[in-house]
Every structure is written in C-alpha cells, then in structure tokens.
Amino acid sequence: MSKRYTIGIDYGTESGRAVLIDLADGAEVAEHVTPYAHGVMAKQLPKGGVMLEPEWALQHPRDYIDVLEQSVPKVLAEAGVHPSDVIGIGIDFTACTMLPIDEDGEPLCFHTAFANRPHAWVKLWKHHAAQDEANEINRIGAERGEAFLQRYGGKYSSEWMIAKVWQIFNEDRQLFDEADAFLEGTDWVTSQMTGTIVRNSCTAGYKAMWHKQDGYPEDVFFEALHPDLKRLTATKLRGDIRAPGEAAGNLTKEMAERMGLLPGIAVAVGNVDAHVSVPATGVVTPGKLVMAMGTSICHLVLAEEEKEVEGMCGVVEDGIVPGYFGYEAGQSAVGDIFAWFMEHGVTSDLVEEAKQKNIPLHALLEEKAAAYQPGETGLLALDWWNGNRSTLVDTNLSGIILGMTLQTKSEEIYRTLLEATAFGTKKIIEAFTKAGVEINELVACGGLPQKNNLLMQIFADITNLEIKVAASKQTPALGAAMYASVAAGEAAGGYATIFAAAEKMARVQERSYKPNAERAQVYKEIYKEYSKLHDYFGKGENDVMKTLRSVRDKTKGGVVHA
Template sequence: MNSVSSSDQTPIALGLDFGTESVRAVLIDCQGRQHAQAVADYSHGQVTERLPGSEQRLPDGFAFQWPADWLDSMQQAVQQAIASSDIAPERIVGIGVDFTSCTMLPTLRNGTPLCQLSELRDVPMAWAKLWKHHGAVEQTERINRLATERADSFLSRYGGTIGLEWFFPKLLETLEVAPGVAEAAEVWLEAGDWLVWQLVGCDADQLTRSTCQAGYKALWSSDEGYANTDFFAALHPELNLIVANKMPGVMRSPGEAAGKLSPAMAQRLGLPAGIAVSTATIDAHSAVPGVGAAKPGTLVMVMGTSSCHMLNSVNMQPVNGVAGIVDGGILPGFFGYETGQAAVGDAFAWLLKLLNLTSFDQLSKDAMELPPGSDGVRCLDWMNGCRTPLMDGALTGMFHGLTLGTTPAHLYRSLLEASAFGLRWIVELFTEAGIPVDRLVATGGLPHHNPALVQVYADVLGHAIEIHPSTQGPAVGAAVLGMVAAGTEASGFADIEAAATAMAAVPAGKETIVQPNSELRAAYDQCYQQYRQLADLRRQLPSTQSIDSSH
C-alpha cells in the first residue's frame, strides 16, 4: 500500500468484489493509491453437498449460496477496511460492485430471497444458484436445440451455443423441477443486481439490471432486448410470463449510477448515506478497468478457480464458442468478447487433494524439471466441463498416456499444459476470425501464487504475458466503476477510460513481463496438436466413459 498523508482529501471509491468463497473490499483514491483492503469469507461457503441442516445429499453438480452471507461478509469486509485505513468515511464518493455470474436467485418483491422463507428453506431450487451450478443440463440442451432449429438471431452473439451456467437454463430448471418455487417467486435476477438493489433500497420496479450481466448471461441486447416471446413460449408456456411479469427493473451499464446508498445500509456498513452506487458488473469483466486495459486488442485473463478472458475490439465478428459478444458490455465504445475455462485453480486444488499433498511447492518444482509434454502424459482440463470453445458443461476431463513410471509431477505438469493448450485454442479462435490479440495481461491471485503456470502459458502461446501487480484486479475495477458513478464533479473523471488509466494502469517500463522460451515452441506445437486430437476423441465418447491409456 502506498503511503498517503492523513491530510490528503482526494476522493476515494469503495470496490466490492463478490467471489465464489468470499467478498473483498478495497479503498482506492482517484490517483490509484490503495488505502486499505479486507476479505471476509462466506459463512456457508459453497453449498454443494447438502443444504445446511439437511441430511439429504444434493446431486452432483449442484451448487448454491446463502444470500445473507453476501450481506454479512460485505459488512465485515467494509468495516475492517475502514478500520485499518486512515481515511474518514465521508471521503468515499462512490461504491462499485462486481459479482460472480451467472449467480442468480428468486425473491419476493421486497427483495427477500425465497430460501430465507421458513417454508422454502429446505427446497434446493429456492436457494441462490451459484455460477457453477450444473443442474440444468437437459434444459440447456433443449434451449440450444430450439434456438438452432429456429435460427434465432441471438445465437450469433454467443458463438452458436447457450451455456449451462447461464440465467435461463437455471430459471427453466426451477420452473420444471420445482414449480412451487417458480410460482412463489415474484422477482428473478442476478445476484449482482440483487446486491445493488439491497444497497440502494429502491422499489422492485426501479431496481437496476446490469446490461453486462444480462448481455452475457441472459440473452439480452440493447437492440433486441431479451430473446423474443415466441422463443420463450416454445420452451415452456409459463416462461414468457415470467420474463414479462417477474423480471422488473431498469437496464443500466456498469459505471452508471444505480442510485444512492440507503440510510439503512449506510448504518449497517458504517458509511454516510447518499454515496453513489454503480450498476453491477460481472467479476471477471471488472478486471478490465481494474488493470487499466482501456484499449482494444488486450486479452485480460482473470485467473482463479476458473479463468475468464475478456477482449475489447472495434469490430463485431461472430466467433464460434465465445461466451458472449456484447456492444459496450465491458467498456463503452467497444464490442466486448468473453471466453473462459471452467476449471483452472479448482483443477489444481483437486489434483493436490487427490495426491494427498498439502503444498504445491515441491510438486511445482518437480513438474518444471520435466520436459515439455510431460514425458508423454496428456491431460484434458475439462474437470468442470468445457466453457470455450465447446460450451458443454457435461464434458469431463481425463489423463492419457499413464504408465507405472508416471509420477505426481507428470500429472501436475500435464494439467498445467492442458490449461495452456485450452487458452491457446481460445486465442486462435480470435485470430482466425480476424480479431487481433496484441497483448496478454494476467490478473487475479493465481498468476502471483503460481508463476510456473504463467511461464507454461507464455511458452505454449509463444507470447509475452504481463502480470498486473494487483492481486485484486476485479475489486480495483469495481472501485473504478464506483468512482465513475459518482460523477465528474465528485470524482474528476468523465468516463471509465480516464478513471481506469489513472487508477489502475501500470506505468510504462514498470510492468512485470513473463517472456516465452522460444526453444520450447516446436515441442509445444506438437503437444498442442495432440491435445486437439485428444479433445476430438473425447467428444466422441459418453461423458461417463474413460479412454484406456493403451489407445
């Protein structure tokens, strides 16, 4: 943290980053100086095995959260950040929020989540579905089949495929699996929009819905709105009514003010009422202003439990397998492309647990002493499905080429390489479509904690990778958006580009850059082609079937 004089009165923004396990709060001023940060875990964490207090095991792939955790942890993080800083809360002019997506929930019109009603607490579909909830496999297949048959225009914005983790598959799942919950729901919305709604305390009809969240996860565009009524009606006779009657609100862009901090929430957080609150954004997307990447052609990689990659371009060009292309969805004035890998840090943690190890230190050292290609051991990193380019959450991962001489280091290196090969596939999708990728910037905790991964990425891609110094890129981006929402008079910034550059960009010559080893390129080119062949083979098999290593 930079040293700041206690007499300094520059405006400050509060960035709130709601992740999978915790919420992070950062206080950053208009010159990019960080005054404090704090992290608070969710009490219930990820609810994946059974609902609290229940003995009934949840099906595999189910993932929920308890909405009260978001508010409780936010309160704890904000109060800790304020207490550890030297600032007066009155200096905070804006609050920005980013959230995992698509994490969504049903509520009453007063904002009460249905899972907090005593009569519905033990009903899984009443809970907030975490982004990684994979219960809507059949519904997703039906949505894609119908959209393809009808040749609906929205498909081109999503690479031809709607994702399992998105809004309408999850809503349709509830409608079909738990119609009582669907009937009781009065409002359906993304968790990020719900959180902003709680901060500003407005009527349901005036709640703010983020164009970012709706554009990437809910089949919405500024030109067409949501998918047409005939499409929803063909999926389920009640779905169209839900869209028309149970999704109230006003569409606003991230950085646009959603309202002012309400007196009740101000008292809870220990802040003055009336602070501007920005429209929510997707957590990964927030990292783009959070690393100061305000120009097109920069692929920002937010690397954590999963990885999301954002790229701004001046052109709109359909790309097969992208998670979304939204006009102004990441930064105004550009077409924002999103891609992703569904398991990165999660996959590494899984392997560590599988090997009964407690630390990556020796494992990583041993792995990096192996040659490229891990002595013939290959891996498909689809441990949580494949997001880009196949958008198939039912696909599963695998190891291939195992022998009695295979060691834990071989498994780990092959998993690192598989993650890198998946990223290379994504970059090639862009370049083959004529969309330039000129610069790669990595952010999030993983690039700082796992330098071996970044080196393997650089070697496989044959491209330098910048590691942004902040480990809290999304939280910083949220602060940038909060500063912009405060308005020019309060913050001094007229737009997101100016705020992002001043608050988050790394000065020229001070970047941390991982350079590729050109001597490894030929070997990795061959390994990458084998990865693609293995992916083709894996797709031909049922998800529950494994490939024998003798093949």
C-alpha cells in the same frame, strides 16, 4: 481538497473482499476478506437440510450481506479514513449467480416455507445441473434461427440465466410461480444498498440473452420452450437495465449505518468479476486478451465489431467498457483442477517433504515440475474437470490424463495439468483469431499469476504470446472501485469516464512472461495431439465421457435406477 476514495467489493466463489482505493493513483489502501459462512453448498442445504443432487452448487445470500457489514467498516478502520472521504461504492460478482426473490426483494430462501427447497437458494455460477435445459434451448434456438445463439458462440451454456430459470420451472413449479423475479446476485446485493432494483447490462447481455439493440428474444421463443414461459422477460426478468459506470442509486440510511459509511453516496450498477477486471489492468482498447485467472479463467477482449466466435460465452456492446464490443470466453476449471490434484493426487512422500521444508505443497510441486522440459513427462491431459465452457460449451465433458506408466510421478501429472489448462486457453485464442478478433498480447490478473510462475511461463510458451501481469493484487475490486468513481462523477471527486479512471488508477507490472522459441516449438507439436484428443472426445466422435456420466447417475448410491 482532501483525498477521495471509493470502495470496491469483489464477491468471489468462497469469500467477499472489500478494498479501499485512493482515487488519485488507484493505490489499495486497505483490504478485508469475509469468508462466506456457508461457503459453496454442493451437498446439502444449511442446518442438515435436504441433500442435493450431483452438479448442484448453491450459496446463502446472507453471506453476501455479511461482507458489507464486516469488511467495509474494517477497511475504513484499518486505513483511518473518514467516511466523508468515501464518495462511492461498487461491487463485482461471479456470474451467472442468480436467485429468486419476492415482491419486496427478499430471497425466497429466507421464507420459512421455502427454506428446505433447493431451488429457493442462490444458484452459483458453477451450478451445472441445468444441462438438459441448455441442450433444449440450443436445439429450439437453432431450429428457430434465433439471433442470440450466434452471440453465444453457437451454444448457450447451462451456467447461464435462462437455463437456470427453466430448471426451476421444470423441477419446482410452485416456487417458480411464487418468485416475483429472478435476479443476478450482483444486482440483488446492489439493491440491498440502494433500496431499488436495477439490473446491469453486463450480466443481462452475457448471461440472460439481452441485446442492447434488440432487447431479449421475443416471447415466441420463450413460448417454444414452454407456453407458460411466454412472458418470462416481461415478468420475472423485467426491470431497468443500466450500463457499467452508471449509478444504480444512492446508499440508503439504514445500510450506511450498517456499513459505517455516509448515506447518499453513489452505488455503481453491479458488474461481473472478470469483466470489471479489464479496465483495472489498464486494457481499454482492442487486441489484448485479459485472462482473469483463478478457480476458473475468464478470457475477455475488446473489438470494434460484433463477430461470431465459436464457443464464446458472449459478445455484448458496451459490456466491458463503453464504445466497444466486449467478448467473453472461459474455462470452467483451472485453479480448481490444481486444488483437486492437491487433495487427491499427490503422493504422501511429497506431502511429507513439503512439511519438512515448511513450504506449501503447491510450491514444492511447482519447483519439481519446473525441472522438466516440454514433452519430457510423456503425458497429455484434457482440462475438462468441470466440463468445457469454451469452445465446446458442454458441462457433461470430463477430464482425462493420457500416457501414464508405472514410473509416472505426482510432479509430472501436476505439470501436465498446468499445460492442459494452457492448451485450453490456446484453443480459445485460436477461435477468436479465426473469427477475425485480433489478439496480440495477453494480460493476466486474478490469484494465479501471483501464485505460480511456472504456470505463467507455460502459458506464454504454449500460446507463444507475451503475458503482462496486472499490478493490482485485487483487480476485480479495483475495477469495481473505478466504476464506483465514474458512478460518483467528477463533481464529487470521481472520474468522468472509465477511460480517465484507467489512465490514473490502472497499471501492469514491469515483469512480463515472454515465450521461449524452443519450448514453444515443442508445445506446438504437442498441441496437435491435444487438438486430436479434444475433437475426438469433445465433438461427438466418442461420447464415452457422457456414457459414463449417465451410468454413474443411474447407479447412484449403489442402486440401479431405471
């Protein structure tokens, strides 16, 4: 039999990456990236459209289709693989990245009548403007003793589906009424390939309050949010929900032509970038925390039981791999914090030095920061540049750097920011272990482990755990391709289960990062101080971050608003 392939497409924050994978061993035969033409719309709608409020982050659905039409033919051509050898396709996506659609599955933003309405567009995972709604969901959920709250670590995030839907309801009622359904981006793109809408249990469970045994919360809960939301789940969130590894359908003739593939091949149900990475690192059993490290970090771990973990993003039965409860926690900004610092915090002499040496600025700062020992900078930071996802679940928190003097250097701040993100991860690990969810080892994937050795060593020293690194440079796409092979099935040349696929297709690198006992000891001391700051600013003792934010919002554009 000739070789068999599947295609995995990873829809990230800025671009979509298609990877052609050899099913025999998981080799990445060809890859192609299509940057989103509209990127992240944080200030304005396209073509000089209306200006957006702070904390908004939108995307253009057309950009997702461009990835299918541009990157898929490119990987086939580059590899010289005949379409008849490709047996399936699967995608993963950021989440909760959601959009309103009409009865035909068309995004409302494609309608001329709605193109200038911000709520018609895709709300990206990091759209943080639904915090008021999230606060109310948490208040009402707690008052009513709703079971979903425990599954979200005690707090439902403003990044998730119901908060975003409710924001649309509150701020553009006509558009809400017009929407036939609200869909995750991953399910929308999948539906474009198959011609039918199927929701995936991963985003339904982690983002939209759905539970495998109990379904969505009852209508009375939604009625308590607003009487007109009573039937929300039976109407605008309705639909068939399928588990990862199942097929959403088959590729339509029209899309096959546009993508250069054969019609009828299996299209896997949509999935989430971080979750799909877990089997792609080879992790299919409990005890190992997978960190998908990039713009943000998603932390994922499998367990035999459902437990309540403080501030986790969600626990879903079969949400990551079948047969286990999959837990998710996360930090809303990690690489994004370093990107901010590169742009706004590095002194001009270092920018010049990097140019002279012809090396990236990150590489120069990494080299200089690596010369310091733990504690030597005298600095400590709270990593909340994009709020705190876990364990505080509060997007209104902000970052802080403590201990600055006239002698403080850029590289010292850089190191401190790296350390702060590792302390943030340590908080998450502690929350899991305190709740009885075992973690003995860390497995990293995503862009950051390939980019910054110092960061990885700091993570090992601060968490005092060994970190293995996925062999694949495209773990989410590999995971999506693995699930596509399961959706295609053994008869077509794929795999019967994700476990069988992981055995053949996934692996970690030989090199791992081991904690150093001396450095770990110093960091243990500094972590105590981090924890004090964390609780002081994050748990209500001093709400200065929120006060400053509300003063900022009232004085927008130099005008004081009532």
